[in-house]
Amino acid sequence: MINQVTLVGRLTKDPVLRYTVEGTPVLNITLALNRHYRNAKGDFDADFVLCTVWNKAAENTAKYCSKGSLVGVVGRIQTRNYDGTDGKKVYVTEVIADTVKFMGGRPAEVKADDKELLPF
Numbered sequence: 001m002i003n004q005v006t007l008v009g010r011l012t013k014d015p016v017l018r019y020t021v022e023g024t025p026v027l028n029i030t031l032a033l034n035r036h037y038r039n040a041k042g043d044f045d046a047d048f049v050l051c052t053v054w055n056k057a058a059e060n061t062a063k064y065c066s067k068g069s070l071v072g073v074v075g076r077i078q079t080r081n082y083d084g085t086d087g088k089k090v091y092v093t094e095v096i097a098d099t100v101k102f103m104g105g106r107p108a109e110v111k112a113d114d115k116e117l118l119p120f
Contacts, residue, residue: 003076003077004075004076005073005075005077006072007031007049007072007073007095008033009031009032009049009070010069010070010071011030011032011065011066011067011069012031012067013067014066015027015029015062015065016062017058025056025058025059025062026058027052027058027062028050028051028052028053029050029051029061030048031071035047049094051073051075051097052094052096052097054096054097057097061100061102064102065102070102071101071102071103072101073095073099074098075095075097075099076096076098077093077094077095078093078095078096079091079092079094080092080094
């Protein structure tokens with residue numbers, strides 16, 4: 001079986017590095033990914049994908065990236081579930097990142113023609 005995903009998108013917020021009880025660095029980020037077609041209103045919709053990054057990649061991403069940074073992620077899709085506070089089962093689908101590539105920062109100045117390329 002093959003379970004591999006490659007994403008290129010922008011961080012939706014500043015990354016916050018956390019550590020497990022054992023001291024392992026972990027980072028949860030959300031990537032905004034534009035779709036390749038326009039909706040009925042003529043705008044591009046975006047998908048927001050949860051990614052989990054571990055170890056040195058998590059530390060480097062937290063250190064060198066911020067909201068709006070363009071990053072590439074290669075990893076695998078993983079699903080999990082848990083019981084929510086209301087007793088209902090909550091299902092989560094996320095990308096577990098094997099590699100994070102820094103592809104440049106957020107543009108300092110966005111031209112009017114380029115605004116449609118940014119999901120936020």
